[in-house]
Amino acid sequence: MAKKSMIEREKKRERLVAKYAAKRAELKEIATDESRPMEERFKARLKLAKLPRNSSATRLHNRCQLTGRPHAYYRKLKVSRIALRELGSAGQIPGMVKSSW
Numbered sequence: 001m002a003k004k005s006m007i008e009r010e011k012k013r014e015r016l017v018a019k020y021a022a023k024r025a026e027l028k029e030i031a032t033d034e035s036r037p038m039e040e041r042f043k044a045r046l047k048l049a050k051l052p053r054n055s056s057a058t059r060l061h062n063r064c065q066l067t068g069r070p071h072a073y074y075r076k077l078k079v080s081r082i083a084l085r086e087l088g089s090a091g092q093i094p095g096m097v098k099s100s101w
Contacts, residue, residue: 006068010061013054020055024048 064080
């Protein structure tokens with residue numbers, strides 16, 4: 001389980017996104033409102049740029065809850081294909097049987 005740090009980093013990003021969501025939405029609203037003066041919109045853009053980078057929702061990535069692997073992620077189970085195969089082989093997922101031929 002060498003990827004615990006990536007799991008923790010992703011959780012930190014989720015907390016930051018939740019914390020700054022309202023402020024980001026408010027600043028984006030101001031920055032894109034054409035009826036406001038140019039200076040006010042520019043200031044809103046600068047304030048938006050000063051927010052933490054990880055507070056942006058686009059920085060979030062689905063990761064396996066066991067290994068931290070970002071690829072081949074099953075949303076329903078929140079694990080990667082590799083972890084799913086290991087859990088299935090160990091009989092820890094109800095109704096799943098490892099197939100071999």
